[in-house]
Amino acid sequence: MSRFLRHRLFWPAVILAALLLLNLVFTDHFFSVEIKDGHLYGSLVDIVRFGAPLILVALGMTLVIATGGIDLSVGSVVAISGALACLRISDLGDQNSTGGVLGAVVLALALSLVLGAWNGFLVAGIGIxxxxxxxxxxxxxxxxxxxxxxxxxITVNSSPYKLIGGGYWLTLPFGIIIVAAVLALTAFLTRRLALGLLIESVGGNAEASRLAGISARGVLMMVYAFCGLCAGVAGLMISSNVSSADGNNAGLWIELDAILAVVIGGTPLAGGRFSLSGTVLGALIIQTLTTTIYSIGVPPETTLLFKALVVTIVCLLQSPAFREKVFHGRGRPTSARPAAEEKATVTA
Structure with a gap:
């Protein structure tokens, strides 16, 4: 039982369950899921649907942080991707043209990939x-x-584009299907192949990895490019959901939420290891927290403070040192102090 309690995902799971139960108090039938017009509807479905862009950005951020890096530009890439796609679609003679929309999507994702690779070049190639x-x-x-x-x-009126972030397929929101596909592919590449070990080895000790024959620069370029691509997809989902692109506010501060999701999920900022499942759980906590804030009627001016408070509690509960001090008392540190003083006396 104690081993189960020490698992890095135990306390985040407890916090997520607590937030969901709290919503049940303020929202009737919060856990009910029903099918209307062939689509799944419900508060739980909405949490995953609205949290899909954050999950995507956080997945890319996870691999970057696993290498010991950070990517603060994902919010800007989200805005650029959505803006470019909407601009191209708005210039189409027929905005419902599947080929035209597909071309706009490919162009936006290609630019996002290039921007991510540019970050990788600055980090791995230049050494910034x-x-x-x-x-x-x-x-x-x-x-x-x-x-x-x-x-x-920029506003658009395109049914094919609307599908990405606001449409449904096989009764599920299409955004959830995209996230599931990206998560499955990422998990396969990093956990079933040697790629995950290469990323962790670079994050643990880049110089040792280089001496072992691993191309640390190549790994870094790849993870930053992947992070940019994930942010690009998230940008398409956000802009298509509202059928518009706002270069100023789209993806604003999403990089901070992504970093929090990664940390809550148990991936250390120092790098060397990562948890994809933990990242998804962390992103769901943040999205559920946002839903909870609206449900309980927290004043808008205190929203960020309330959010920071909950995240702080989650991080403290995850800390083994904090749990040892709070839940098991201070017996071990105080008992160790006399021994240390005795050793210093003998040495003197």
């Missing part, structure tokens, strides 16, 4: 610290998104 390299694109990218949209909100 990840936080600085991605901060450059974080600032410049938001300006690029504004340049693409000309400072305006």
């Amino acid at each position: 610290q990840p936080i600085i390299a991605t901060l450059i694109l974080m600032v410049a990218g938001r300006g690029l998104a504004q340049l693409v949209t000309d400072g305006q909100i």
Whole structure:
């Protein structure tokens, strides 16, 4: 039982369950899921659907953090991707043209991949610290998104594009299907193949990995490019859900939520190991927390404070040192102090 309690995902799972139960108190039939017009509807479905972009961004962030890096530019890439896709679709003579929409989507994803690779080049090729390299694109990218949209909100009326973030397929929201496919592919590549071990080895000790014959630069380029691609898909989902692109507000602060989701999921910021399932759980906690804030009527001006408080509690509960001190008392540290003092006396 104690081993189960020490599992890194135990406390995040408890917090998620507590948040869901709290919503049940304020929202009748919160756990009910029904089919209307051939589509699944319900609060639980909405949490996963609205949390899908965050899950995607957090998956890419997980691999970047596993290498000991960070990517602060994902919010800007989200805005750029949605802005470019909506701009191309708005220029189409027929916005419902599947070929035209597909071309716009491919162009937006290709640019997102290039932007992610650019971050990787700055980090792996030039040697710039990840936080600085991605901060450059974080600032410049938001300006690029504004340049693409000309400072305006671009609206589109395209049924094929609407499918990405706001449509349904096989009774499920299409965004959930995209997330499931990306998660399955990522898990296969990192857990069934040697790629995951390469990423963890680079994050644990890049120099030792290089001496062992691993191309650390190649691994870093790949994970940053993948992170950019995930952010690009998330940008398409966000913009298609509202059928518009806002270069200023789209994806704003999503990089912070993604980092929190990764940390809550048990992936250390120092790198060396990662947990995809933990990241998904962390993203669901953040999205459920957002839903809970609206359900219990927290004033909008205190929303971020309430969110930070809950995240802090989750991180503290995950800390073995904190749990040891709070739940098991201070017997071990105090008993160790006299021994240390005695050893210092003998040495003197």
